[in-house]
Amino acid sequence: MQDFLLHGILAISAIHMAHCNPDKREKYATISARHQNIALSQFSPGLTEIGENNADAYVLHAICIFLVNTYSIANPQGPITSRDVAQSFILLQGIRSILALPFAHRYIFNGPLARWLYQGSVEPAVGGxxxxxxxxxxxxxxxxxxxxxxxxxxxxxxxxxxxxxxxxxxxxxxxxxxxxxxxxxxxxxxxxxxxxxxxxxxxxxxxxxxxxxxxxxxxxxxxxxxxxxxxxxxxxxxxxxxxxxxxxxxxEGVDIRQVEPLKPVEGNPRTQLPTINFNLGLFKPSEPPP
Structure with missing residues (x-):
């Protein structure tokens, strides 16, 4: 396993521990940030050296970064903005950029990540x-x-x-x-x-x-x-x-795919958990090569 991926997984694990143990959330958030910083220091320099033997590791670590950032939006320490959301989406676009590489697509499509990253065609939804x-x-x-x-x-x-x-x-x-x-x-x-x-x-x-x-x-x-x-x-x-x-x-807590609500109610405030700031500029969206 690539070292940066190991630290990325440990960062996610620490965030999960913070989620499960609110009384120790600051401790685990600090641990997560430490692992994420180590991972990023090893991950960033290698973005120009992605090959068949490490493409899946880079995709998995990009997913780790996105999950931690998603958690920080779901549990913000302060106000969030549409810019914060846009920056988190850039991480997903970075994954798309990796998958768009011809060799990466070929290797990952036939590897263990295929069932999680690829989906067949979907018929357009009718009605609703x-x-x-x-x-x-x-x-x-x-x-x-x-x-x-x-x-x-x-x-x-x-x-x-x-x-x-x-x-x-x-x-x-x-x-x-x-x-x-x-x-x-x-x-x-x-x-x-x-x-x-x-x-x-x-x-x-x-x-x-x-x-x-x-x-x-x-x-x-x-x-x-x-x-x-x-x-x-x-x-x-x-x-x-x-x-x-x-x-x-x-x-109203309604699944928007199924039911239309009848009347509005006031939402309840959520408990705030610590936000961990990561470098969101690692990936830049790009179109797949022709």
């Missing part, structure tokens, strides 16, 4: 509240003046519909909920970071979709509700009407 709401947003963008930003948002919405279809199949893998974040273009991440109102509305719908998976993934519990709370503060009129439905779903 979520799909119809996304269609409403698509129609809204089509009514706007044509622009690069509008086209970017339309692409993000189409990707969100595809992700919704993937996680709505009976035997879907929970990790497929991140498919949307992996597929986002750099231009949409920039719109998120700039608080572009339409991009924030789309992110709210994604937060509601992620929320449906929180109960079964310890590192994710709180992500959807915390992101939604941050967006609720950032989104102003006349855009607020477009976020009421997903926001109500989260506040």
């Amino acid at each position: 509240n979520y799909s119809s709401k996304i269609d409403d947003l698509l129609n809204l963008t089509r009514s706007m003046a044509p622009s690069d930003d509008t086209l970017t948002c339309q692409s993000a919405l189409e990707g969100l519909k595809h992700t919704f279809a993937a996680v709505s199949t009976p035997q879907h893998r929970k990790g497929l909920v991140w498919r949307w974040a992996v597929s986002l273009p750099q231009s949409f991440l920039e719109l998120m970071s700039q608080n572009h109102p339409m991009a924030l509305v789309i992110l709210m719908y994604y937060a509601a979709l992620v929320y449906a998976f929180e109960r079964n993934m310890w590192y994710l519990t709180g992500w959807g509700s915390n992101v939604a709370s941050a967006l609720d503060k950032a989104i102003q009129e006349p855009w607020r009407e477009w976020i009421q439905w997903p926001l109500r779903c989260i506040r």
Whole structure:
């Protein structure tokens, strides 16, 4: 096993210990940060030397970084912003960049990670509240003046519909909920970071979709509700009407894939756990080679 991957796994383990032992969370958060710093010091220099013998280790460690960062958003020490979310998505885009390498794709596709990273084609979802709401947003963008930003948002919405279809199949893998974040273009991440109102509305719908998976993934519990709370503060009129439905779903604890909530209720504050700041600039999104 590569040393950086070992330290990455230990960092995740320490965060899990912090999650399970709130009275010792500061101790374990410090241990996690130490292992992560060691891992990053060994991981970063080798990004230009990825080959068939180590591609899976680099992918796994990138996933470790993403999981720890996801946990810090789910359990923030202070306010989070759409820029924080965009930066965490860059880590997933980095994984996509590795998988786009011809030899890496060939090696990993036939290796032990294949069942976790690859999924067959998915039929588009038909009907349902979520799909119809996304269609409403698509129609809204089509009514706007044509622009690069509008086209970017339309692409993000189409990707969100595809992700919704993937996680709505009976035997879907929970990790497929991140498919949307992996597929986002750099231009949409920039719109998120700039608080572009339409991009924030789309992110709210994604937060509601992620929320449906929180109960079964310890590192994710709180992500959807915390992101939604941050967006609720950032989104102003006349855009607020477009976020009421997903926001109500989260506040009522409703699985947005199945049921439309009846009335809004106030959400309960979450216990804050320590945030660990990591270098999120290791990966830059890139398109697969031709």
